[in-house]
Amino acid sequence: MSEVIYRPFEDRDAKAFAGLNLAWIEQNFCVEDSDREQLLEARKNIIDQGGYIVVAELDGEIVGTGALVSPHYVPDDGHCWMEIIKMATSPKAQGRGIGGAVIDKLFERARELGADRIWLETNDALGPAVRLYERKGFRALSEHELWETPYARCNLQMICEI
16 A cells, blocks of 8 residues: 655645545535635645645645645634644545644644644534544634634634644
């Protein structure tokens, strides 16, 4: 069995980054304008804005992705926050621990950037993703803790201390 390589995003990965994420969003929800902006112009709207994207490569094919960005809302609580977005694993590569390894790489980069808290948004219908986040130490925000969201599909917000 081949080894999965985890590495920073390169411009040649743009099509795979967009394709993997559009696939799961289109399968379960509607693609929103903010998705299109981030996915179709990842260099401009993530990397050039101080964000980071990690890709998982298997036999020359991108089979997993995840990105780290400054959150669209930053609480005034003395912590340094980052947000995880655009997590995706190819269906044919699921079950190999790729999503967890991508999160580990994003945590590592977040720490390098001085972050001590990570925030993400998801949907409770995405059971495997929610369980992965919980295994990685995320907890769901209670109703009185929720932040405003730019996404119509997101009904679950989670945070993690790193």
